[in-house]
Amino acid sequence: MTALLLPLLAAIPVMAAAVTAILPSRTAGRLVTLTVPAATAVAGVALLLQHRSEPVIAGSVGGFVPGVAIPFVSDSFTALMLVATGVVALASLIFCDLTGEFGRSRYFAPLALLLLAGANGALLTGDLFNLFVFVEVMLLPSYALIAMTGTWRRLGVGRLFVVINLLTSTLLLAGVGFVYAAAGSVNLAVLAGAAQEDGRVAAAVGVVLVALCIKAGAVPVHGWLPRAYPGTSSGVMALFSALHTKVALYAVIRIWATVFDLDPAWGRVLLVVALVTTLWGAIASASPVGAREILAWQMISGVGVILAALAVAQAPGGAIVYMIHHMVTIGALVTLFGAAEHVYRSGQLGGLSGLWYRERPLAVLIVIAIAALVGLPPTSGLIGKLEVIDAATGTGGAWGVGTVVVVLAASLIGLVAMLRLWRGTMWGGDDDDEERPTPRVPAALLVPGGALAAVSVALFLGYGGVAPEVDRAVAGLVDPDAYVATVLDGPNAVTGSTIGGRP
Numbered sequence: 001m002t003a004l005l006l007p008l009l010a011a012i013p014v015m016a017a018a019v020t021a022i023l024p025s026r027t028a029g030r031l032v033t034l035t036v037p038a039a040t041a042v043a044g045v046a047l048l049l050q051h052r053s054e055p056v057i058a059g060s061v062g063g064f065v066p067g068v069a070i071p072f073v074s075d076s077f078t079a080l081m082l083v084a085t086g087v088v089a090l091a092s093l094i095f096c097d098l099t100g101e102f103g104r105s106r107y108f109a110p111l112a113l114l115l116l117a118g119a120n121g122a123l124l125t126g127d128l129f130n131l132f133v134f135v136e137v138m139l140l141p142s143y144a145l146i147a148m149t150g151t152w153r154r155l156g157v158g159r160l161f162v163v164i165n166l167l168t169s170t171l172l173l174a175g176v177g178f179v180y181a182a183a184g185s186v187n188l189a190v191l192a193g194a195a196q197e198d199g200r201v202a203a204a205v206g207v208v209l210v211a212l213c214i215k216a217g218a219v220p221v222h223g224w225l226p227r228a229y230p231g232t233s234s235g236v237m238a239l240f241s242a243l244h245t246k247v248a249l250y251a252v253i254r255i256w257a258t259v260f261d262l263d264p265a266w267g268r269v270l271l272v273v274a275l276v277t278t279l280w281g282a283i284a285s286a287s288p289v290g291a292r293e294i295l296a297w298q299m300i301s302g303v304g305v306i307l308a309a310l311a312v313a314q315a316p317g318g319a320i321v322y323m324i325h326h327m328v329t330i331g332a333l334v335t336l337f338g339a340a341e342h343v344y345r346s347g348q349l350g351g352l353s354g355l356w357y358r359e360r361p362l363a364v365l366i367v368i369a370i371a372a373l374v375g376l377p378p379t380s381g382l383i384g385k386l387e388v389i390d391a392a393t394g395t396g397g398a399w400g401v402g403t404v405v406v407v408l409a410a411s412l413i414g415l416v417a418m419l420r421l422w423r424g425t426m427w428g429g430d431d432d433d434e435e436r437p438t439p440r441v442p443a444a445l446l447v448p449g450g451a452l453a454a455v456s457v458a459l460f461l462g463y464g465g466v467a468p469e470v471d472r473a474v475a476g477l478v479d480p481d482a483y484v485a486t487v488l489d490g491p492n493a494v495t496g497s498t499i500g501g502r503p
Contacts, residue, residue, distance in 0.1 A: 003059030006072035006124055009043055009082070010134070012036065013117035017110040030102055033109040034093055037116060041086025047079035048469055055476055056486040058126065071126035071187065071487050077320065077473035081123050081250050084324045087455065088242035088331040089116055091448040095335045096235035098445050099342050105148050111141035112239065119243040123250060126487055128176045128186040128208060131251055135172070135215070138243065139165050149233035157231030164224040168214045175207030188258050189487035192480050195260045202266065205259050209252055209270075216248040217300050218307065219277040226284070226296035230347070234338020237292060238331045241299055246327055249306055253316055253323075257477035262314055264395075271311035271399060275406045277304030282410035285417040290347050291337040294421050295330060298373060301410055302326040309388040312403045317474040318384075318391035325372070325384035328455050332369040336362060336449035340425070343441045349424025356426035359439045363426055365450045370418045372456040375411055380459035385411065 016036050020029040050057065055076070060069030074082075093112060101108050118138030125131050142165075146158045180186050182200040195202035217225040225245070229237045260266055281301030285294050306326065309318035340355060340362060341347040356363045372379035385407070392403035459466060476483060 003057050003072070006057065006059050006074055007061055009040065009124060010072075010117050010121035012039070013113045013120065017113035017117065020109040020113065021107065026102065026106070029106070029109050030097055033102070033113060034090060034097070036113055037086045037089040037093060039086075040116065040120060041083050041090065044079045044082030044084075044086055047074050047082065048076060051076045051079055051472060055472070055482045058486045068185075068187075070130055071189070072124045073126035073189075073483065073487055074124060075473065075476040075483060076469055077250075077254070077477060078123055080320065080324065080469060080473055081246075082120065084327050085116075085119055085123070085242060085246070088327050088452065089119075089239060091331055091335065091452050092235055092238040092242060095238065095338065095445070095448040096233070098442075098448070099233070099235055099338070101149060101233060101235055107144070108148065111144050114141040115145070115239065115243060119247050122247045126188050128179060128188065128191075128255075132169070132172050132176055135247070136169060138247065139169065142240065142244070145236050145239075146228070146232050149236045157228045160224055161228045164221075164228075165215070168211050171214070172208060172211035175204060175209075175211055178204035178207055187487070188254070189480075189484040191259045192484045193259070193261050195266070196263060202260070205255060209255060212248045212252050212255075213273065213307070216245045216252065216303050216307075217277075218273055218303055219280050219300070222277065222280070222300050225300060226288075226293060229296045229299070230290060230292040234292065234334055234341055237296075238334040238338070241330045241334060242327050245299065245303060246323060249303065249319075249323055252307070253310055253319055253477070256310060257316060258480050258483070262316070262478065264314070267311040268399070271308060271403065274304045274307035274311055275403065277301070278308060278406055278410045279304070279413075282413040282417070286413060286420060289349055289424075291341070291349065291352065291421060291425060292334060292347050294417060295333050295337070298414060298417070299326075299330055301414060302330070305388055305407055305410070308403050308407065309391050312395055312399055313391035314395065315391070315474050315478050317470055318387040318389075320470055320473055321380075321387040322384040325380040325456065325459065328452050328459070329369060329372040329379075329381060332449045332452035332456065333366070333373065334449075335452070336366050336369060336446070337425075339441050339445035339449065342445065349421065352425040353427065359441050361439065361443070362441050362446055365446060365453050366422075366426075368453045368457065369449070370422065372453070374415050374418055378457055378460045380456040380463075383460055383463050 013036050016032050020032050023029045058071055058073045060071050062069050115138055118134045121134035122131055125134060143162055146161055176186055182204045183191055183194055195205055214221045229240055278301050281297050281304060285297035288294050306319050306323050309322055310316050340352050344352060372381040375381040375385035388407055389404055392400045
């Protein structure tokens with residue numbers, strides 16, 4: 001894949017959204033909608049293969065000099081995220097199709113594709129201002145998706161989601177403006193290492209990171225997520241969990257590694273926020289009475305683990321592995337419990353009791369997904385937790401030990417929450433195996449969640465094949481020289497230009 005094709009990963013979903021909005025055939029619209037995330041995953045795999053010989057690929061939109069042009073950049077980290085995003089988005093949209101979301105409104109498919117376009121653009125952009133633009137492209141269709149899906153609570157939830165994200169977007173834009181005022185550029189390649197050289201740049205980029213952490217659902221500005229996400233439909237919640245929070249975390253990792261050089265001095269502030277988020281989310285997940293509310297709080301705890309793995313270590317491998325695992329696992333659990341909620345018209349623990357006896361195939365898949373979330377073999381959860389613990393212990397000192405203790409404590413509390421979820425949904429009802437009623441949840445509804453649960457198991461069994469790709473992603477983040485050189489001095493560069501005093 002050449003650098004000139006990178007912008008198409010954001011442009012094609014936009015064009016597909018326009019096509020699905022005017023197509024008279026709903027079937028053709030569904031086919032187009034499901035093809036786009038599948039193509040995103042395939043493109044990510046192709047990029048991973050190309051990055052084995054070409055670590056960074058960069059192309060610019062417009063005939064401007066490097067540092068000013070709009071850059072689209074891909075490395076192994078970007079490619080891994082494109083694959084994970086495409087896979088989880090595809091499973092979520094298939095689930096939406098099976099539960100009738102596509103049929104309720106002809107605009108559901110275009111809105112979902114615009115959301116994917118914004119996510120792809122945010123993953124590929126190498127410019128902070130265009131990161132803001134693509135995040136807004138994600139948010140605009142999200143407002144409509146919340147308004148047209150979910151329970152009667154969606155109107156109140158929609159107001160909360162709009163207010164929080166408008167305020168956060170304002171903060172993000174202000175931070176981008178501060179960065180430009182301090183450094184003369186918002187291009188990440190130009191800003192490489194700038195936070196250590198100039199305190200003004202560090203403060204300005206810090207504003208950007210605060211805004212992104214709010215969008216990710218980090219404590220203390222986190223309460224909107226467990227209120228907003230469960231108020232949507234299960235399919236939309238799975239889509240949001242794969243795109244919104246993880247794109248924000250991707251941007252935090254990219255900016256932290258490039259601009260701050262993974263500086264442990266600045267990392268202490270981020271680590272404190274991360275550890276509080278980890279514990280807070282785990283503790284809060286033990287109290288809700290709704291299955292998806294419990295999972296939403298577990299999402300917040302997972303955000304904390306990802307940020308902790310980034311802040312405490314000199315290499316973000318643990319953060320990358322855990323983020324991919326978390327995307328897959330939360331997507332699996334939300335769609336599996338969503339399948340039961342769709343059939344039984346209840347997402348409360350009492351309303352779903354007895355699933356082990358009435359819906360044995362569904363229950364088995366939920367067992368696998370819960371094991372992944374807690375961190376038990378043979379799932380990606382164990383690999384993710386081990387990578388995080390290895391990253392923390394590798395640093396040594398009190399901060400590393402404290403991180404391990406908090407992550408393990410949160411895992412234990414999460415296990416208690418999952419046991420409560422299991423007891424509330426699985427036990428009760430008829431426990432006579434010989435007279436067990438016929439399952440009411442159609443097998444087709446189990447396919448998206450079951451496929452994601454299978455991906456989690458496959459990541460555990462085949463991690464030897466994934467690890468080299470993660471290592472390449474980590475190497476590119478730890479040493480961004482190739483990233484900087486390709487963006488500023490690539491084949492399409494105009495030599496001799498300087499931006500903000502940096503060549």
